[in-house]
Amino acid sequence: MRIPTYDDVLVAHERVAPYIHRTPVLTSRFIDEMAGASLFFKCENLQKAGAFKVRGASNAVFGLSEEMAKKGVATHSSGNHALSLSYAAGRRGIPCHVVMPRTAPQAKKDAVIGYGGTITECEPSTTSREAVFAEVEARTGADFVHPYNDPRVIAGQATCSRELIEQVEGLDAVIAPIGGGGMVSGTCLTISNVAPETRVYAAEPEQADDAYRSFKAGHIIADDAPNTVADGLKVPLKDLTWHFVSNHVTDILTVSEQEIIDAMRLIWARLKIVMEPSSAVPLAAILKNRDVFAGQRVGVIITGGNVDLDKLPWLK
Structure with missing residues (x-):
């Protein structure tokens, strides 16, 4: 990388x-x-x-080519990256798919939905998060914007x-x-x-x-x-x-x-x-x-x- x-x-x-x-x-x-x-x-x-995560999310979303942007973006996140990516995707008018732990704060889930993101829930572990995300990524073909890596x-x-x-x-x-x-x-x-x-x-x-x-x-x-x-x-x-x-x-x-x-x-x-x-x-x-x-x-x-x-x- x-x-x-x-x-x-x-x-x-x-x-x-x-x-x-x-x-x-x-x-x-x-x-x-x-x-x-x-x-x-x-x-x-x-x-x-x-x-702060809206900074990285916006850089990723607005750096996509028009062709890549059509399928939208996807990520897994406990909250702030999820809602930040949803915000940025909404500003660009493209889909955003988010995998979130079912235990994530409701305020953060509500924000994702409010910005137009689609949530798929997972168990609160890294293993579950990555497994569920793999399914979402394969199904949507969206560009993976990792929360930090x-x-x-x-x-x-x-x-x-x-x-x-x-x-x-x-x-x-x-x-x-x-x-x-x-x-x-x-x-x-x-x-x-x-x-x-x-x-x-x-x-x-x-x-x-x-x-x-x-x-x-x-x-x-x-x-x-x-x-x-x-x-x-x-x-x-x-x-x-x-x-x-x-x-x-x-x-x-x-x-x-x-x-x-x-x-x-x-x-x-x-x-x-x-x-x-x-x-x-x-x-x-x-x-x-x-x-x-x-x-x-x-x-x-x-x-x-x-x-x-x-x-x-x-x-x-």
Whole structure:
């Protein structure tokens, strides 16, 4: 599989600009004091379709030839990539076929349908997801846009950190949540080219820590069906994202379920924004590892805000 370059990022940013927001960066003096660092929150929860994944999805959809686009696009996703691809396909007027776990948040399923996507449900495991998807792909002939292990998607996700570097000068580090590694790979791609002195960290739930274990072992270790409140971070690394993680990430930091929930609630309370549990993992990691980030300027990518409001994790 081809490894995307920074030239791909520049092309992607121009291609997707009409279909995405240039999301704002928020700060909080209260949270800075808690962290002992200056934090700059890149708010992709305010992105079109509610997540950063619309960047990669739009790059893939609008990069298709007219002939390829006729059969539409297809993917498997627990939520944000599914609804982002449905959004992009809808904007281009082509079909979108999505395989989603039956346990995916209803808010995300509703969004897929609202954007015109067609859902086929699977069991909540990587094995089931890939098996059901193979059937859908064979039946439709649609172009497979992988949620993260796709050079078009990674180049699109890299546009987020490109904006962040333009919005905030002199960042010592950037931290993003890691599941399959699409956002982290895009971050590595941009940072290594335009701000090589800036370190890239990834943050992961302890209960879905396959990227952390892969990073320490030096090869991909994949869990089939981890269980965590951070529903967007349950998928394993693949060869393309592993390339970026293994070559450019400084460290992967893990946090407990309670630390994720506490960080999520803190952001809701102090930044006054709606963001999902997966997005809270980086702040949880910063608060847990104050010594790592002490006194530094840190970019924190808030990846999405598609939350089931009837099932907020701090409600008993």
